[in-house]
Amino acid sequence: MARMLKKALTGIFNETEIQLLYGGFDVVGNIAVIKIPDSLMTKKRIIATTLLDKIKPVTTVLMQSTPVSGDFRTRHLELIGGEDKTTTEYREHGCIFKVDLATAYFSPRLSTERQRIAELVQPGETVVNLFAGVGAFSIIIAKKVPETRIYSVDINPEANQQAIENIRVNKVNKNVIPILGDARNVVSQIEEKAERVLMPLPEKAVEYLDTAIKLLKTPYGVVHYYTHTYASRRENVFEDPTKEIKKNILKNRYSIVSKRIVREVGPRWYQVVLDLKIST
Ligand SMILES: C[S@@+](CC[C@H](N)C(=O)[O-])C[C@H]1O[C@@H](n2cnc3c(N)ncnc32)[C@H](O)[C@@H]1O
Structure with missing residues (x-):
């Protein structure tokens, strides 16, 4: 996933910016969740657009702006591209899970x-x-x-x-x-x-x-x-x-x-x- 994003951003970002991107992003159903370093915050919309263009099922891009924390192990998510939602359907091992990533x-x-x-x-x-x-x-x-x-x-x-x-x-x-x-x-x-x-x-x-x-x-x-x-x-x-x-x-x-x-x-x-x- 990380490699895929870096490849997609080659030519749009310079080499230093590419190196600054964190390890990767998650795709849950049709939502992508990504952490973006402070130094690339001005480029978050470009990152979102790239994910929306290049990653097939993705229709929403959320930026994780806090670590997972508290008893409920939740995190703050900010919409940076696509449809405004935090709930999606995810399939794994023949099962379907409806999840609200914000709660x-x-x-x-x-x-x-x-x-x-x-x-x-x-x-x-x-x-x-x-x-x-x-x-x-x-x-x-x-x-x-x-x-x-x-x-x-x-x-x-x-x-x-x-x-x-x-x-x-x-x-x-x-x-x-x-x-x-x-x-x-x-x-x-x-x-x-x-x-x-x-x-x-x-x-x-x-x-x-x-x-x-x-x-x-x-x-x-x-x-x-x-x-x-x-x-x-x-x-x-x-x-x-x-x-x-x-x-x-x-x-x-x-x-x-x-x-x-x-x-x-x-x-x-x-x-x-x-x-x-x-x-x-
Ligand atoms: C890392 S998540 C579990 C992930 C889950 N097993 C999965 O496969 O998606 C940890 C869960 O523990 C719950 N939790 C935290 N403290 C708890 C407690 N004292 N008793 C019961 N559940 C707790 C949180 O609400 C959170 O949903």
């Missing part, structure tokens, strides 16, 4: 990870998704493995509402149970124990490890633990997350059954996932 978190960059998790789930499992957003992990699992029950928790009322609509549209009402609330407080609403708990909130997952473990079936279950980490060398990327886990799983035995880099989130910053098998 709920959504990233197409988690697509591979969503598929990986769905492939690990076995028929008959109970799964809890503690930080479900608009329901993408939960719905993709339910579509792929219909004999599962997935509790899909989120604290953001807008995200929860979009998840409810996405559950309906994808016809997985029998399998996916949306729950609005703080992950820590909703545990009591989940009446059964789970084989698997997903924790896709890298900024804070560590604070909810005890909650995740309480949800697991005896004698053991799996937790997919996401975190952000800095590593000056890529080969050392799992060192700190491994220490973090060791420090925070105090009473339970555990093993790390697999680990992978989900994506790079900045220079030498990574989002990683550790799959933990935990004895309860």
Whole structure:
């Protein structure tokens, strides 16, 4: 994507300006979301026009003007070209998601990870998704493995509402149970124990490890633990997350059954996932 934009702007921007463009942009349905450095702010309309011209489905270009922040993990988006809207329909792994990018978190960059998790789930499992957003992990699992029950928790009322609509549209009402609330407080609403708990909130997952473990079936279950980490060398990327886990799983035995880099989130910053098998 980054290469595509840089190529499209060659001849319009000089070499220095091209180098200044950040890593890339996301396309969600027919909306492109891009971060633009301050030094190129006067050129934001040209960037928008180029994206509208060159990227086939795009009819709206939004500039992300703040980092993702707050409990709801949302960001400020400014229209810089095309149709004025923040809601779109996005397709992934045979599912349709209606998302409002201004009111709920959504990233197409988690697509591979969503598929990986769905492939690990076995028929008959109970799964809890503690930080479900608009329901993408939960719905993709339910579509792929219909004999599962997935509790899909989120604290953001807008995200929860979009998840409810996405559950309906994808016809997985029998399998996916949306729950609005703080992950820590909703545990009591989940009446059964789970084989698997997903924790896709890298900024804070560590604070909810005890909650995740309480949800697991005896004698053991799996937790997919996401975190952000800095590593000056890529080969050392799992060192700190491994220490973090060791420090925070105090009473339970555990093993790390697999680990992978989900994506790079900045220079030498990574989002990683550790799959933990935990004895309860
Ligand atoms: C990174 S997003 C999840 C992305 C989602 N899994 C996906 O595939 O699109 C993290 C989500 O956690 C939610 N969240 C943050 N704190 C929470 C909490 N204490 N309890 C439940 N949900 C929370 C946010 O509202 C946000 O939707």
